[in-house]
Amino acid sequence: MASTEDKAASKENTSSWKDSIYNPRTGELLGRTAGSWALILLFYLVFYCFLAGMFALTMWVMLLTLDDYVPRYRDRIPNPGLVIRPNSLDISFNKSDPHKYAQYVKNLESFLQRYNDTEQEGNEDCISGEYTLQEDGEGVSKKACRFRRALLSFCSGLSDTNFGYHEGNPCVLLKMNRIIGLKPHGDPYINCTVKKDNLVQMHYFPKEGRFDKMYFPYYGKKAHEKYVQPLVAVKLMLTKEDYNKELTVECKVEGSDLRNNDERDKFLGRVTFRIKVVE
Ligand SMILES: *[C@@H]1O[C@H](CO)[C@@H](O)[C@H](O)[C@H]1NC(C)=O
Ligand SMILES: *[C@@H]1O[C@H](CO)[C@@H](O)[C@H](O)[C@H]1NC(C)=O
Numbered sequence: 001m002a003s004t005e006d007k008a009a010s011k012e013n014t015s016s017w018k019d020s021i022y023n024p025r026t027g028e029l030l031g032r033t034a035g036s037w038a039l040i041l042l043f044y045l046v047f048y049c050f051l052a053g054m055f056a057l058t059m060w061v062m063l064l065t066l067d068d069y070v071p072r073y074r075d076r077i078p079n080p081g082l083v084i085r086p087n088s089l090d091i092s093f094n095k096s097d098p099h100k101y102a103q104y105v106k107n108l109e110s111f112l113q114r115y116n117d118t119e120q121e122g123n124e125d126c127i128s129g130e131y132t133l134q135e136d137g138e139g140v141s142k143k144a145c146r147f148r149r150a151l152l153s154f155c156s157g158l159s160d161t162n163f164g165y166h167e168g169n170p171c172v173l174l175k176m177n178r179i180i181g182l183k184p185h186g187d188p189y190i191n192c193t194v195k196k197d198n199l200v201q202m203h204y205f206p207k208e209g210r211f212d213k214m215y216f217p218y219y220g221k222k223a224h225e226k227y228v229q230p231l232v233a234v235k236l237m238l239t240k241e242d243y244n245k246e247l248t249v250e251c252k253v254e255g256s257d258l259r260n261n262d263e264r265d266k267f268l269g270r271v272t273f274r275i276k277v278v279e
Protein backbone atom coordinates (compact mmCIF):
# COMPACT_ATOMS: atom_id res chain seq x y z
CA MET A 1 0.00 0.00 0.00
CA ALA A 2 1.39 3.45 -0.92
CA SER A 3 1.74 5.45 2.23
CA THR A 4 0.59 9.01 2.42
CA GLU A 5 4.05 9.86 3.81
CA ASP A 6 5.64 9.00 0.45
CA LYS A 7 3.33 11.37 -1.35
CA ALA A 8 4.07 14.15 1.04
CA ALA A 9 7.81 13.63 0.64
CA SER A 10 7.61 13.72 -3.13
CA LYS A 11 5.53 16.88 -2.98
CA GLU A 12 8.16 18.53 -0.83
CA ASN A 13 10.86 17.41 -3.27
CA THR A 14 9.22 19.00 -6.27
CA SER A 15 8.59 22.19 -4.37
CA SER A 16 12.26 22.47 -3.31
CA TRP A 17 13.28 21.72 -6.89
CA LYS A 18 11.06 24.52 -8.08
CA ASP A 19 12.43 26.74 -5.36
CA SER A 20 15.93 26.31 -6.75
CA ILE A 21 14.79 28.00 -9.93
CA TYR A 22 12.60 30.59 -8.37
CA ASN A 23 11.96 30.90 -4.71
CA PRO A 24 8.93 33.10 -4.10
CA ARG A 25 9.68 33.44 -0.37
CA THR A 26 13.12 35.05 -0.78
CA GLY A 27 12.60 36.31 -4.35
CA GLU A 28 15.72 34.43 -5.47
CA LEU A 29 16.15 33.34 -9.08
CA LEU A 30 18.56 30.41 -9.47
CA GLY A 31 19.80 31.04 -5.98
CA ARG A 32 20.54 34.72 -6.46
CA THR A 33 18.59 37.84 -5.75
CA ALA A 34 17.77 40.31 -8.48
CA GLY A 35 20.37 42.71 -7.14
CA SER A 36 23.06 40.09 -7.25
CA TRP A 37 22.15 39.21 -10.86
CA ALA A 38 22.24 42.87 -11.84
CA LEU A 39 25.75 43.19 -10.40
CA ILE A 40 26.96 40.17 -12.31
CA LEU A 41 25.49 41.42 -15.58
CA LEU A 42 27.02 44.82 -14.99
CA PHE A 43 30.39 43.26 -14.33
CA TYR A 44 30.35 41.27 -17.59
CA LEU A 45 29.07 44.22 -19.55
CA VAL A 46 31.97 46.38 -18.39
CA PHE A 47 34.43 43.52 -18.87
CA TYR A 48 33.42 42.81 -22.48
CA CYS A 49 33.29 46.48 -23.37
CA PHE A 50 36.83 46.72 -22.11
CA LEU A 51 37.94 43.74 -24.24
CA ALA A 52 36.23 45.13 -27.34
CA GLY A 53 37.89 48.48 -26.73
CA MET A 54 41.31 46.86 -26.43
CA PHE A 55 40.76 44.98 -29.67
CA ALA A 56 39.60 48.05 -31.57
CA LEU A 57 42.55 50.06 -30.29
CA THR A 58 45.21 47.55 -31.32
CA MET A 59 43.53 47.06 -34.69
CA TRP A 60 43.45 50.79 -35.29
CA VAL A 61 47.10 51.24 -34.36
CA MET A 62 48.06 48.38 -36.67
CA LEU A 63 46.04 49.73 -39.59
CA LEU A 64 47.72 53.11 -39.17
CA THR A 65 51.02 51.49 -39.99
CA LEU A 66 49.71 49.99 -43.24
CA ASP A 67 49.93 51.70 -46.58
CA ASP A 68 47.18 51.21 -49.15
CA TYR A 69 49.60 51.48 -52.02
CA VAL A 70 52.59 49.33 -51.22
CA PRO A 71 52.78 46.12 -49.23
CA ARG A 72 54.69 46.84 -46.08
CA TYR A 73 56.81 43.79 -45.51
CA ARG A 74 58.86 42.92 -48.53
CA ASP A 75 62.56 42.31 -48.21
CA ARG A 76 63.21 41.89 -51.93
CA ILE A 77 61.21 41.74 -55.11
CA PRO A 78 60.15 38.15 -55.71
CA ASN A 79 60.18 36.40 -59.06
CA PRO A 80 56.92 35.97 -60.92
CA GLY A 81 55.19 32.70 -61.63
CA LEU A 82 54.06 31.83 -65.12
CA VAL A 83 50.40 31.04 -65.73
CA ILE A 84 48.55 29.67 -68.74
CA ARG A 85 45.10 30.15 -70.18
CA PRO A 86 42.94 28.17 -70.76
CA ASN A 87 42.97 27.56 -67.08
CA SER A 88 44.00 23.92 -67.21
CA LEU A 89 47.29 22.09 -67.11
CA ASP A 90 45.73 19.14 -68.85
CA ILE A 91 44.26 20.19 -72.16
CA SER A 92 42.60 17.42 -74.09
CA PHE A 93 40.01 17.61 -76.83
CA ASN A 94 38.65 16.21 -80.05
CA LYS A 95 39.27 18.73 -82.81
CA SER A 96 36.26 17.52 -84.77
CA ASP A 97 33.89 17.92 -81.85
CA PRO A 98 33.18 21.54 -80.86
CA HIS A 99 31.62 20.41 -77.56
CA LYS A 100 34.97 19.02 -76.47
CA TYR A 101 36.92 22.25 -76.92
CA ALA A 102 34.15 24.77 -76.24
CA GLN A 103 35.23 25.17 -72.60
CA TYR A 104 38.76 26.17 -73.64
CA VAL A 105 37.54 28.63 -76.23
CA LYS A 106 35.11 30.11 -73.75
CA ASN A 107 37.82 30.43 -71.12
CA LEU A 108 40.14 32.21 -73.54
CA GLU A 109 37.44 34.51 -74.82
CA SER A 110 36.34 35.59 -71.36
CA PHE A 111 39.94 36.07 -70.24
CA LEU A 112 40.58 38.35 -73.21
CA GLN A 113 37.61 40.62 -72.52
CA ARG A 114 39.86 42.96 -70.56
CA TYR A 115 42.08 43.31 -73.61
CA ASN A 116 39.28 44.43 -75.93
CA ASP A 117 39.93 47.68 -77.74
CA THR A 118 36.94 49.23 -76.01
CA GLU A 119 38.43 48.33 -72.61
CA GLN A 120 41.91 49.49 -73.60
CA GLU A 121 40.76 52.80 -75.05
CA GLY A 122 41.55 54.69 -71.88
CA ASN A 123 45.06 53.27 -71.61
CA GLU A 124 48.07 54.90 -73.17
CA ASP A 125 50.47 53.95 -75.90
CA CYS A 126 53.80 53.56 -74.17
CA ILE A 127 57.31 53.47 -75.58
CA SER A 128 58.22 49.95 -76.61
CA GLY A 129 61.34 48.53 -75.00
CA GLU A 130 61.44 51.00 -72.10
CA TYR A 131 60.15 50.73 -68.55
CA THR A 132 57.16 52.91 -67.90
CA LEU A 133 58.47 54.56 -64.77
CA GLN A 134 56.07 56.83 -63.01
CA GLU A 135 56.33 59.29 -60.23
CA ASP A 136 55.88 57.68 -56.90
CA GLY A 137 53.52 59.15 -54.44
CA GLU A 138 50.43 58.27 -52.57
CA GLY A 139 47.06 58.79 -54.09
CA VAL A 140 48.50 59.34 -57.56
CA SER A 141 46.84 57.17 -60.15
CA LYS A 142 49.28 55.54 -62.51
CA LYS A 143 48.71 55.37 -66.22
CA ALA A 144 48.47 51.92 -67.75
CA CYS A 145 50.00 50.86 -71.03
CA ARG A 146 47.70 49.65 -73.72
CA PHE A 147 47.88 46.04 -74.78
CA ARG A 148 46.05 45.49 -78.02
CA ARG A 149 44.28 42.21 -78.32
CA ALA A 150 45.12 42.23 -82.03
CA LEU A 151 48.81 41.78 -81.12
CA LEU A 152 47.96 38.16 -80.46
CA SER A 153 47.14 37.77 -84.13
CA PHE A 154 45.80 34.27 -84.86
CA CYS A 155 45.47 33.69 -81.12
CA SER A 156 43.52 36.90 -80.45
CA GLY A 157 40.17 35.24 -81.00
CA LEU A 158 39.32 38.06 -83.42
CA SER A 159 40.12 36.52 -86.81
CA ASP A 160 39.76 32.96 -85.60
CA THR A 161 37.12 32.74 -82.93
CA ASN A 162 38.06 29.13 -82.16
CA PHE A 163 41.69 29.98 -81.32
CA GLY A 164 42.84 27.21 -83.64
CA TYR A 165 41.22 24.41 -81.64
CA HIS A 166 39.06 23.28 -84.56
CA GLU A 167 42.10 22.84 -86.81
CA GLY A 168 44.20 21.04 -84.23
CA ASN A 169 46.59 23.99 -83.81
CA PRO A 170 45.45 25.27 -80.43
CA CYS A 171 46.56 28.53 -78.86
CA VAL A 172 47.68 28.87 -75.28
CA LEU A 173 48.14 32.24 -73.60
CA LEU A 174 50.87 32.91 -71.07
CA LYS A 175 51.23 35.65 -68.53
CA MET A 176 53.44 36.39 -65.59
CA ASN A 177 51.94 37.03 -62.22
CA ARG A 178 51.87 40.65 -61.16
CA ILE A 179 54.72 41.65 -58.94
CA ILE A 180 54.84 45.18 -57.64
CA GLY A 181 58.01 46.99 -58.63
CA LEU A 182 59.38 44.20 -60.81
CA LYS A 183 61.69 45.43 -63.58
CA PRO A 184 63.06 42.49 -65.52
CA HIS A 185 66.50 43.07 -66.97
CA GLY A 186 67.19 41.96 -70.49
CA ASP A 187 64.39 41.10 -72.87
CA PRO A 188 62.12 38.46 -71.43
CA TYR A 189 60.53 36.15 -73.97
CA ILE A 190 58.69 32.85 -73.89
CA ASN A 191 60.26 29.67 -75.19
CA CYS A 192 58.16 26.53 -75.23
CA THR A 193 59.43 23.07 -75.97
CA VAL A 194 57.70 19.74 -76.27
CA LYS A 195 59.50 17.24 -74.12
CA LYS A 196 61.02 14.32 -75.99
CA ASP A 197 59.95 15.80 -79.29
CA ASN A 198 61.48 18.98 -80.62
CA LEU A 199 59.80 18.77 -83.97
CA VAL A 200 56.56 20.46 -83.02
CA GLN A 201 56.53 23.92 -84.50
CA MET A 202 55.35 26.83 -82.38
CA HIS A 203 54.23 30.25 -83.44
CA TYR A 204 54.57 33.05 -80.92
CA PHE A 205 52.57 36.26 -80.73
CA PRO A 206 53.61 39.04 -80.31
CA LYS A 207 56.74 38.47 -82.40
CA GLU A 208 59.31 36.18 -80.77
CA GLY A 209 57.11 35.77 -77.73
CA ARG A 210 58.40 38.93 -76.09
CA PHE A 211 57.06 40.60 -72.99
CA ASP A 212 57.60 44.25 -73.69
CA LYS A 213 59.42 46.17 -70.95
CA MET A 214 56.89 48.98 -71.16
CA TYR A 215 54.46 46.94 -69.04
CA PHE A 216 56.85 47.12 -66.10
CA PRO A 217 56.94 48.06 -63.35
CA TYR A 218 53.53 47.43 -61.87
CA TYR A 219 52.54 49.80 -59.09
CA GLY A 220 49.90 47.83 -57.23
CA LYS A 221 46.20 47.20 -57.41
CA LYS A 222 45.04 50.49 -56.01
CA ALA A 223 47.47 52.86 -57.71
CA HIS A 224 47.54 51.04 -61.00
CA GLU A 225 43.92 50.20 -61.45
CA LYS A 226 43.78 49.83 -65.24
CA TYR A 227 46.98 47.82 -65.50
CA VAL A 228 46.87 44.72 -67.67
CA GLN A 229 49.61 42.15 -67.82
CA PRO A 230 51.30 41.68 -71.17
CA LEU A 231 50.46 38.37 -72.82
CA VAL A 232 52.27 35.97 -75.05
CA ALA A 233 50.34 33.49 -77.16
CA VAL A 234 51.76 30.21 -78.35
CA LYS A 235 50.13 28.38 -81.21
CA LEU A 236 51.09 24.74 -81.31
CA MET A 237 51.36 23.70 -84.95
CA LEU A 238 50.48 20.06 -84.38
CA THR A 239 50.33 17.69 -87.30
CA LYS A 240 48.61 14.36 -87.79
CA GLU A 241 51.57 12.54 -86.25
CA ASP A 242 51.09 14.49 -83.02
CA TYR A 243 47.45 13.55 -82.57
CA ASN A 244 46.35 10.86 -80.13
CA LYS A 245 49.53 11.40 -78.10
CA GLU A 246 49.81 13.13 -74.80
CA LEU A 247 52.43 15.82 -75.31
CA THR A 248 54.18 17.52 -72.41
CA VAL A 249 54.93 21.14 -73.15
CA GLU A 250 57.23 23.26 -71.05
CA CYS A 251 57.25 27.04 -71.42
CA LYS A 252 59.88 29.22 -69.82
CA VAL A 253 60.65 32.88 -69.51
CA GLU A 254 64.08 33.33 -71.00
CA GLY A 255 66.36 36.17 -71.96
CA SER A 256 66.17 37.99 -68.68
CA ASP A 257 67.20 37.84 -65.04
CA LEU A 258 63.88 36.25 -64.09
CA ARG A 259 64.34 32.85 -62.52
CA ASN A 260 62.99 29.85 -64.38
CA ASN A 261 64.79 26.90 -62.85
CA ASP A 262 63.90 26.89 -59.18
CA GLU A 263 63.91 23.30 -58.03
CA ARG A 264 61.30 23.80 -55.36
CA ASP A 265 58.90 25.94 -57.37
CA LYS A 266 57.87 24.46 -60.71
CA PHE A 267 55.87 27.53 -61.61
CA LEU A 268 58.51 30.17 -61.09
CA GLY A 269 59.17 31.60 -64.53
CA ARG A 270 57.98 28.41 -66.16
CA VAL A 271 54.98 26.19 -66.56
CA THR A 272 54.47 22.66 -67.78
CA PHE A 273 51.20 21.42 -69.21
CA ARG A 274 49.93 18.42 -71.12
CA ILE A 275 48.02 18.54 -74.32
CA LYS A 276 46.30 15.81 -76.27
CA VAL A 277 44.40 16.26 -79.48
CA VAL A 278 42.31 13.57 -81.14
CA GLU A 279 40.42 13.84 -84.39
C1 LIG B 1 35.93 12.96 -82.55
O1 LIG B 1 34.71 13.50 -82.97
C2 LIG B 1 34.25 13.02 -84.21
C3 LIG B 1 33.00 13.81 -84.58
O2 LIG B 1 32.10 13.86 -83.53
C4 LIG B 1 34.00 11.52 -84.11
O3 LIG B 1 33.60 11.01 -85.36
C5 LIG B 1 35.30 10.83 -83.69
O4 LIG B 1 35.07 9.45 -83.48
C6 LIG B 1 35.84 11.46 -82.39
N1 LIG B 1 37.13 10.87 -82.10
C7 LIG B 1 37.42 10.28 -80.95
C8 LIG B 1 38.79 9.71 -80.80
O5 LIG B 1 36.61 10.20 -80.04
C1 LIG C 1 35.13 42.13 -76.68
O1 LIG C 1 35.31 41.83 -78.07
C2 LIG C 1 34.64 40.65 -78.49
C3 LIG C 1 35.01 40.36 -79.92
O2 LIG C 1 35.07 41.54 -80.71
C4 LIG C 1 33.13 40.88 -78.31
O3 LIG C 1 32.42 39.73 -78.68
C5 LIG C 1 32.85 41.19 -76.84
O4 LIG C 1 31.47 41.48 -76.64
C6 LIG C 1 33.68 42.37 -76.37
N1 LIG C 1 33.49 42.52 -74.94
C7 LIG C 1 33.46 43.70 -74.32
C8 LIG C 1 33.29 43.67 -72.85
O5 LIG C 1 33.56 44.75 -74.92
Ligand SMILES: *[C@@H]1O[C@H](CO)[C@@H](O)[C@H](O)[C@H]1NC(C)=O
Binds near residue numbers: 191192193254
Ligand atom coordinates in the same frame (compact mmCIF):
# COMPACT_ATOMS: atom_id res chain seq x y z
C1 LIG D 1 64.32 27.25 -76.44
O1 LIG D 1 64.69 26.19 -75.56
C2 LIG D 1 65.36 25.10 -76.22
C3 LIG D 1 65.55 23.99 -75.19
O2 LIG D 1 66.00 24.51 -74.00
C4 LIG D 1 66.65 25.60 -76.84
O3 LIG D 1 67.29 24.52 -77.49
C5 LIG D 1 66.35 26.71 -77.81
O4 LIG D 1 67.55 27.25 -78.32
C6 LIG D 1 65.54 27.82 -77.14
N1 LIG D 1 65.13 28.79 -78.12
C7 LIG D 1 65.33 30.09 -77.94
C8 LIG D 1 64.86 30.99 -79.03
O5 LIG D 1 65.83 30.53 -76.94
